[in-house]
Amino acid sequence: MLDFIQSLKSRYLSIITYQISDEKQVTIYQQRIEQLILAESFLKKGAVGSTHSERALQIAVIGPTQVGKSSIVNLLLNNPIAGVSALAGYTVHPQGFMAGVSIQDCQWLERHFGDFRRVDMTSLSTQDYYAYSLTSSEKKLPTPLPECLLWDLPDFDSIDAAGYREGVLTTIGLADIIVLVLSKEKYADQSVWEMMTLLEPLNLPTIIFVNKLVSDSQQLVLSSLNDKWRQTRKDAVPTIIPLNYQSSGHLTDWPQAEFEAASRAFKEASVQRKPSEQSSYERAYLSQHWDGWLAPIREEEAAIKVWSQLLDSAVKEALTQYERDYLEHPHHYETFQNALLELLTLLEIPGLAKILSKIRRVLTWPVRQIFRIGRLGKGGGDVADVSQEINLLNQKAEHFLIQVSEKIIDQIDDEPEKAQWWKEMNAIMRSNRQTILAAFGQAALVYHDDFQGEVDEIAQRLYRKLQDQPAVLNSLRATRLTTDSAAIALAIKTGGIGLQDLIITPLMLSVTSLLAESALGSYIGRLEMELKQKQLATVKQQLFLEAMKVPMAKLPEQMEQSKRFNVSLDRVEQAEQQLKEKKHGLRLF
Numbered sequence: 001m002l003d004f005i006q007s008l009k010s011r012y013l014s015i016i017t018y019q020i021s022d023e024k025q026v027t028i029y030q031q032r033i034e035q036l037i038l039a040e041s042f043l044k045k046g047a048v049g050s051t052h053s054e055r056a057l058q059i060a061v062i063g064p065t066q067v068g069k070s071s072i073v074n075l076l077l078n079n080p081i082a083g084v085s086a087l088a089g090y091t092v093h094p095q096g097f098m099a100g101v102s103i104q105d106c107q108w109l110e111r112h113f114g115d116f117r118r119v120d121m122t123s124l125s126t127q128d129y130y131a132y133s134l135t136s137s138e139k140k141l142p143t144p145l146p147e148c149l150l151w152d153l154p155d156f157d158s159i160d161a162a163g164y165r166e167g168v169l170t171t172i173g174l175a176d177i178i179v180l181v182l183s184k185e186k187y188a189d190q191s192v193w194e195m196m197t198l199l200e201p202l203n204l205p206t207i208i209f210v211n212k213l214v215s216d217s218q219q220l221v222l223s224s225l226n227d228k229w230r231q232t233r234k235d236a237v238p239t240i241i242p243l244n245y246q247s248s249g250h251l252t253d254w255p256q257a258e259f260e261a262a263s264r265a266f267k268e269a270s271v272q273r274k275p276s277e278q279s280s281y282e283r284a285y286l287s288q289h290w291d292g293w294l295a296p297i298r299e300e301e302a303a304i305k306v307w308s309q310l311l312d313s314a315v316k317e318a319l320t321q322y323e324r325d326y327l328e329h330p331h332h333y334e335t336f337q338n339a340l341l342e343l344l345t346l347l348e349i350p351g352l353a354k355i356l357s358k359i360r361r362v363l364t365w366p367v368r369q370i371f372r373i374g375r376l377g378k379g380g381g382d383v384a385d386v387s388q389e390i391n392l393l394n395q396k397a398e399h400f401l402i403q404v405s406e407k408i409i410d411q412i413d414d415e416p417e418k419a420q421w422w423k424e425m426n427a428i429m430r431s432n433r434q435t436i437l438a439a440f441g442q443a444a445l446v447y448h449d450d451f452q453g454e455v456d457e458i459a460q461r462l463y464r465k466l467q468d469q470p471a472v473l474n475s476l477r478a479t480r481l482t483t484d485s486a487a488i489a490l491a492i493k494t495g496g497i498g499l500q501d502l503i504i505t506p507l508m509l510s511v512t513s514l515l516a517e518s519a520l521g522s523y524i525g526r527l528e529m530e531l532k533q534k535q536l537a538t539v540k541q542q543l544f545l546e547a548m549k550v551p552m553a554k555l556p557e558q559m560e561q562s563k564r565f566n567v568s569l570d571r572v573e574q575a576e577q578q579l580k581e582k583k584h585g586l587r588l589f
Helices: 002-018 023-051 069-077 109-113 161-174 190-202 215-232 256-272 275-327 335-346 353-363 365-377 388-414 420-450 452-467 470-493 499-520 523-553 569-580
Strands: 058-062 095-099 131-137 148-152 177-183 206-213 239-244
Touching: 002 023, 002 275, 002 569, 023 109, 023 161, 023 190, 023 275, 058 069, 058 161, 069 095, 069 148, 069 177, 069 206, 109 131, 109 161, 177 190, 177 256, 190 215, 190 275, 206 215, 206 256, 215 239, 239 256, 275 388, 275 420, 275 523, 275 569, 335 452, 335 523, 388 420, 388 523, 420 452, 420 523, 452 523
Parallel strands: 058 148, 058 177, 095 131, 177 206, 206 239
Antiparallel strands: 095 148
């Protein structure tokens, strides 16, 4: 789970850096990043707790700016060791003070803080927020603190807090007890209660110090603070310790009653801490934010799914049009006619076939040259260039892209707040348009050449069927020879203008078709239907799936990876399964 949370945080950080420009979306993503930082730290704490049962108690002092957090730290330690300043935001690094614990008890913190460097307190620089310090503080009596590592943390509400907030959240995540420091001016601030709402699932024992109070308003502030807690959180109101304002600006000595209250509060909080229930607290926190964290991942997956559906719909529409405009069109469908032409060749009488073929080639040369010049003038040189089917297929490919582009625009218009993915997809489509069409056109030519084998097979099957009926076969051969002889004679008389190709062959094809149908009954109809079905299946697979849908389905991979989450649903499901496991808690993988 820890690995998944860290990966998710990394993706959010990358996307908020490189993609998001909408301020509202930036705010949402920034909140999720902070939630993930806290989750990462809390999970690390659980892992350390399971292997270091004697680790030092961690107490984090938190609060908004200018409430006197560092002064409270010094008061708790009974040692003026933490830097105090009247300036807001003076403390910008996590500063740990070891009260009755040794540095050996804190070695595990280096791994916990990850990219943060541990430096001496005097070496902390405001130019580098990725640092923390550990300082030994002699435990001077009287102090209400147990033996612990006490953390003095930066504020979480100032303008500059965004820069050092990661250190604040990372330290809070490892804390066993929270000390919330407020003042009469800041106790009702929204930022305070947003933070306390965020921490609620962690079930951290909390002690509240209300600093800088004055006697005449103390009761009112404390009463209001109690109400605020009950409005915001469901757990019991924690111990609240009031500290009155001092003319010096900060307390140097404990008032007796407050000291005793603080001592009792820390003892109770230490008892409340239940490391054995850490996994349930982890699960509660993760569950609270899970849907929000995964929302953009699910949106990406949904967009990819819709993209696939758009392509499927476009394939279906293209095949419907191809079937209507070619396979079932009475004037455009030529493939079966080509099979019958091949049959005419097979019907030539052995011995005369080669002679007649040579004569036809000589006589039809002028017309074939005219056709060749016409094709070259159009930029083509292959017989497939003038195929009705090839032209129609290329038109359908154009229509395919137009249809998909229109659907993309619909997606952008329907959900403008989620339009970024589709806008980028539209741009990628435009840039790849010519490449896709060129690849489709080449695939169409290959298909056309390869499918000639199916045409030849149909002609052979027709011929074999005719061989079972010798009388019909001989009759057709005689007709074929008579027509060829008449055509050759006519061509010689008219100067060899190629009437065989222009007039006689289409006429002969019609006659042969009628004779064959009368002889073979429904057999020709079944063969034609079979050829159409094979043709439709081949066009679907080789052209509209392999040459069109497959490369277009990969277009999302061309999106800038820094702008995408790219977290697979399998990995999400694996993490969710971990979240549901209760017997042994959340495993770290």
